[in-house]
Amino acid sequence: MAYWLMKSEPEVYSIEDLKSDGRTEWEGVRNYQARNYMMKEMKVGDIVLFYHSNAQPPGVAGLGTVSRLAKPDASSWNKKTPYYDEKSTPESPRWFCVEVAFKAEFSKIISLEDLREEPRLSKMEVLKKGQRLSIMPVRNEEFKIIEKMAQINSKIK
DNA sequence: GCCAACGTTGGC
């Protein structure tokens, strides 16, 4: 089983939205590297760190799980969505998305600052300067550390 | 709102 970090702007789609929806198609990814992670590597049961970007504060807000393998992203040929791409059609889809199911909402966001303060997380992709990918792999050890940080937070609260 | 970093586009 693999671990991933997936970014979402909470004003667009937050962990609360996922909690109330139960599951969601991860539409709108328009970057090939992020698409390839979904298409080629993400498996049902993989764990997702749900990251709030462009947020106050930015950070990991909860957990999800991959609930369906990648399929063509229907928003890519839907002109009514902001994700429309004229080069993508149902016959020849260019973009794909997995489905993500809700797993947990953290009692307190593990902020980007918190992540930076933990030396064992210093190699995380999300902490690297200029990193803009919206989907990136997370190492097993890194996930365990973040999971523990979330448990500690929930006890304090 | 600013702007550094980076991906994409398109002219050549």
Added chain:
DNA sequence: GCCAACGTTGGC
């Protein structure tokens, strides 16, 4: 196939 111009991301 190079690379300048442009658009986007996302922290601050």
